[in-house]
Amino acid sequence: MKKMQIFEPAMCCSTGLCGVGVDTELLRISTVLNSLKKKGIEVDRxxxxxxxxxxxxxxxxxxxxxxxxxxxxxxxxxxGEILITGRYPSNEEFAKLLDIPLALLGEQEKTFTILPKTSGCGCSDGSC
Incomplete structure (x- = not known):
């Protein structure tokens, strides 16, 4: 299993989620790391x-x-190799770097449907 570590700047507490204003990026990272931990994947912070x-x-x-x-x-x-600096990995990067499905982080893979080509504007009564 791959070993990931995140080295963070000085913060008021271990997660940075204390105080009046909560940084949404720190909240996302805490959520991702908790999701991974529940699945048995440890990331040291x-x-x-x-x-x-x-x-x-x-x-x-x-x-x-x-x-x-x-x-x-x-x-x-x-x-043992620094891969990302100055920011946290995105959820997609976590999945790719740890070689896990994105769904483990509570996200679904994005899929697209291509609709068949039609003539006209697509409005049922012809007025848009």
Whole structure:
């Protein structure tokens, strides 16, 4: 199984979902990670405030911080390689990177139906 880790900037709590104004992106990430956990897929999430030693002990992340700085967080690491920086993965990216169906995240794959070509405007009585 692939190992994904998300290294986040300093936040007031482990999820960043405290306080008056809730960041919708942090809410989405918490929801995605909870959905994955319920399916037995663990994604480690490290906050610079609460787990600073994880940033120090991970050579790839430590080197990244020394060259790019904390302004480029969050950083998503998959199997020891930084793949996404400055933002969180989209739901589609989570599915692709972890090689799981998008439906595991509570989303349906998008399908499209092509309607047959017709003449006219499509209004039943001919007036639009």
């Amino acid at each position: 490290f906050n610079l405030t609460n787990e600073p030693m994880e940033f120090v002990n991970n050579k790839v992340v430590n080197d990244f911080l020394h060259t790019k700085g904390v302004e480029e967080l969050p950083a998503t690491v998959l199997d």
